[in-house]
Amino acid sequence: MKNKILIPLLILGALGAFFSFTYGGNDNGDDSRKVLVMETVMKAIKEGHYSPRDINDSFSDRVYHKILDELDYEKKFFTKQDIAQLSKYEFQIDDEINSGSIEFYDKLNGLFTKRLDDAENYYKEALQTPFNFNENDSIQLNGDKIDYAADDNDLKTRWREYMKYRVLAKYVDLKKAQDSKKSDGKTASTEKPKTDAELEAQAREDIRKNQEYYFKRLHKIKESDRFAIFINAITNSEDPHTDYFPPKDQERFDETMSGTFFGIGAQLREDAGKIKIEQIITGSPCWKQGELKAGDEIMKVAQGPAEPVDVQGYDIDDVVQLIRGKKGTEVRLTVKQVSGSTKVIPIIRGAVMLDAVFAKSAIISSKSGPIGYIYLPEFYSDFQHINGRRCSEDVAKEVIKLKAAGVKGIILDLRNNGGGSLSDVVDMAGIFVGPGPVVQVKSSDAAPMTLRDDKSELYDGPMAVMVNQNSASASEIMAAALQDYKRAVIVGTTTYGKGTVQKVIPLDEFVDPITRMRMQSGSTASSGDGSTTAANSLGALKITVQKFYRINGGSTQLKGVTPDIYLPDAYQYVDEGERHDKAALKWDEIAPANYKPVSNPVNVAELAGLSNSRVAPNPTFQLVTESAQRLKKMEEDNNYSLNLNTYEKQLDDANATNKKLEELQKKTTPLEFTNPKEDMKTIDLDSTSIAKNKEWLTNLKKDIYISETVNIVDDMTKQSMNVNSGKVAY
Numbered sequence: 001m002k003n004k005i006l007i008p009l010l011i012l013g014a015l016g017a018f019f020s021f022t023y024g025g026n027d028n029g030d031d032s033r034k035v036l037v038m039e040t041v042m043k044a045i046k047e048g049h050y051s052p053r054d055i056n057d058s059f060s061d062r063v064y065h066k067i068l069d070e071l072d073y074e075k076k077f078f079t080k081q082d083i084a085q086l087s088k089y090e091f092q093i094d095d096e097i098n099s100g101s102i103e104f105y106d107k108l109n110g111l112f113t114k115r116l117d118d119a120e121n122y123y124k125e126a127l128q129t130p131f132n133f134n135e136n137d138s139i140q141l142n143g144d145k146i147d148y149a150a151d152d153n154d155l156k157t158r159w160r161e162y163m164k165y166r167v168l169a170k171y172v173d174l175k176k177a178q179d180s181k182k183s184d185g186k187t188a189s190t191e192k193p194k195t196d197a198e199l200e201a202q203a204r205e206d207i208r209k210n211q212e213y214y215f216k217r218l219h220k221i222k223e224s225d226r227f228a229i230f231i232n233a234i235t236n237s238e239d240p241h242t243d244y245f246p247p248k249d250q251e252r253f254d255e256t257m258s259g260t261f262f263g264i265g266a267q268l269r270e271d272a273g274k275i276k277i278e279q280i281i282t283g284s285p286c287w288k289q290g291e292l293k294a295g296d297e298i299m300k301v302a303q304g305p306a307e308p309v310d311v312q313g314y315d316i317d318d319v320v321q322l323i324r325g326k327k328g329t330e331v332r333l334t335v336k337q338v339s340g341s342t343k344v345i346p347i348i349r350g351a352v353m354l355d356a357v358f359a360k361s362a363i364i365s366s367k368s369g370p371i372g373y374i375y376l377p378e379f380y381s382d383f384q385h386i387n388g389r390r391c392s393e394d395v396a397k398e399v400i401k402l403k404a405a406g407v408k409g410i411i412l413d414l415r416n417n418g419g420g421s422l423s424d425v426v427d428m429a430g431i432f433v434g435p436g437p438v439v440q441v442k443s444s445d446a447a448p449m450t451l452r453d454d455k456s457e458l459y460d461g462p463m464a465v466m467v468n469q470n471s472a473s474a475s476e477i478m479a480a481a482l483q484d485y486k487r488a489v490i491v492g493t494t495t496y497g498k499g500t501v502q503k504v505i506p507l508d509e510f511v512d513p514i515t516r517m518r519m520q521s522g523s524t525a526s527s528g529d530g531s532t533t534a535a536n537s538l539g540a541l542k543i544t545v546q547k548f549y550r551i552n553g554g555s556t557q558l559k560g561v562t563p564d565i566y567l568p569d570a571y572q573y574v575d576e577g578e579r580h581d582k583a584a585l586k587w588d589e590i591a592p593a594n595y596k597p598v599s600n601p602v603n604v605a606e607l608a609g610l611s612n613s614r615v616a617p618n619p620t621f622q623l624v625t626e627s628a629q630r631l632k633k634m635e636e637d638n639n640y641s642l643n644l645n646t647y648e649k650q651l652d653d654a655n656a657t658n659k660k661l662e663e664l665q666k667k668t669t670p671l672e673f674t675n676p677k678e679d680m681k682t683i684d685l686d687s688t689s690i691a692k693n694k695e696w697l698t699n700l701k702k703d704i705y706i707s708e709t710v711n712i713v714d715d716m717t718k719q720s721m722n723v724n725s726g727k728v729a730y
Contacts, residue, residue, distance in 0.1 A: 372402030379420030392427035407464035419473025472496035486601035499557030573632035
């Protein structure tokens with residue numbers, strides 16, 4: 001779900017994401033290992049991918065441009081001279097893949113490493129002298145609209161322009177903050193306001209520190225990490241969802257799917273280079289231990305009685321990896337407490353449940369009576385444990401709570417839900433439609449297979465499903481099934497359009513037996529948690545193996561799910577979704593499954609008309625539309641003035657709509673949100689849980705999309721569909 005909007009003040013975020021992998025093997029520049037990874041990945045794709053592409057010049061061209069965009073979309077590292085050296089490989093990468101060569105990668109990596117050093121010198125030089133904000137120059141931040149720098153001098157000029165832009169933005173922020181502090185009367189009588197020159201100097205110093213930290217992180221990236229990204233440029237050219245996972249990334253993927261990991265249960269934050277405790281997760285190991293507090297600074301991390309590692313100056317991700325480890329093992333944190341004292345706190349690692357991932361519900365007051373609201377951020381399923389949590393079971397429990405509360409309708413919120421477990425979608429759909437087909441799944445070499453649920457429905461009353469452009473995959477299966485059955489009204493914007501199924505396969509399985517024996521007899525490397533991981537493991541591949549289809553025969557691939565009732569969205573015109581990726585698989589359709597829509601569907605046309613009569617004159621939704629148009633213009637242009645007066649005017653114009661929208665969104669709806677009584681025991685565990693719940697309910701009151709969906713469900717209750725309590729047992 002990537003887009004190319006470059007929000008002002010974004011700190012090279014795309015490049016930072018590029019270097020987010022951790023490689024599990026030895027960082028010894030072993031070309032034979034790299035070739036083995038590449039060959040094994042391609043073998044796995046050839047044998048297992050739903051629709052493997054021909055490895056030809058067209059494929060080579062796609063990989064070439066994808067890796068350049070990933071590395072240098074904003075064109076602040078490579079010059080035209082560099083690209084001239086690389087361009088000869090544009091149509092040769094396919095030949096290298098077939099012959100087991102990594103010549104292009106080596107050339108690319110060498111050039112980028114050099115340019116990283118050059119860029120660091122350029123930014124430092126640019127920040128040494130004051131900037132003149134009275135000149136009529138500008139900067140283009142849309143990488144698609146600029147060419148690579150002509151030479152080193154041109155590249156140096158580009159970095160100076162970029163640093164000037166960053167400093168200008170910071171200078172304006174500092175000046176506004178000072179003016180605001182003065183107007184609010186918060187400036188001490190003895191405090192002398194800073195001059196414009198002093199504010200400019202402070203802005204340069206702040207940006208220097210920011211860039212220094214950023215380049216420090218980039219220099220810590222191992223060469224093998226960049227190779228992992230090169231492999232992903234190849235896999236993502238097959239399709240956007242086929243990804244190479246080095247060993248550590250596979251572990252992170254499993255944690256994301258399950259919502260569970262083994263650690264201590266403390267959320268960390270970075271504060272001026274220090275790693276501090278942001279929050280203690282209720283019920284976690286450190287919550288039970290009781291000594292670690294929010295605000296404590298982590299100084300050292302030790303694996304039990306082993307020598308502690310001084311983590312001052314470490315990246316937050318590195319500290320997290322040291323703290324996490326096997327269940328039942330001990331980690332000792334040396335912390336500087338808020339009081340200033342230093343203390344060693346021993347904590348036994350255990351399961352940490354990421355409760356923000358799990359389904360939860362609320363009861364909304366409305367004109368027709370109580371309405372149930374279920375929030376589902378992911379289709380999670382703990383595949384690693386027999387009794388692990390599954391979203392289908394959790395949603396069923398929430399439905400039972402809401403029915404016990406006598407709700408007149410239910411809203412299922414799938415906005416920004418990127419998908420997850422396919423089996424849980426099938427089970428969850430059955431909660432609302434009962435026995436019957438839910439989705440069709442097709443492998444490349446087999447006839448379509450229909451997945452169905454055989455349990456009785458749990459709830460058959462009025463229902464709405466909320467979606468947006470970031471509702472993908474499993475969310476689209478769910479919304480499509482309920483739409484095809486005419487069981488629920490779908491509310492929001494057109495969904496993402498991911499109609500493919502992936503599975504994760506260990507790459508070691510594709511290695512011939514002799515090579516595998518050599519790998520298994522290799523050395524081991526410490527994982528930092530007192531355990532060891534096979535240093536020679538090749539990792540895993542998340543590979544597209546199937547496409548899924550609606551029960552009406554159409555695919556959600558590319559087209560997504562079109563809502564029955566459309567609500568304006570600030571990102572409705574942004575370049576988002578599967579349909580905007582050139583490597584995405586195509587849309588098609590198959591024969592429909594044998595299914596029967598509900599006998600008493602709601603009148604969607606009437607509901608849409610009633611909704612539009614409320615939405616059209618609503619000032620908040622009008623501003624949302626204005627904001628969407630501005631974001632679209634920003635995506636297409638992204639040209640910013642480096643003249644102070646012009647920049648401030650551009651900024652004020654850009655912020656005007658947002659400020660109005662923020663003010664309107666601060667106003668709460670007349671709706672009241674309460675928790676199911678069954679949840680109060682867990683919520684009242686401690687002050688942190690109480691505060692988090694209060695914040696969640698407050699945010700729900702400010703959500704105009706929920707407010708309008710409640711109105712839609714109220715309208716549904718006036719039509720022929722009525723709540724039927726159904727069977728509570730499930």
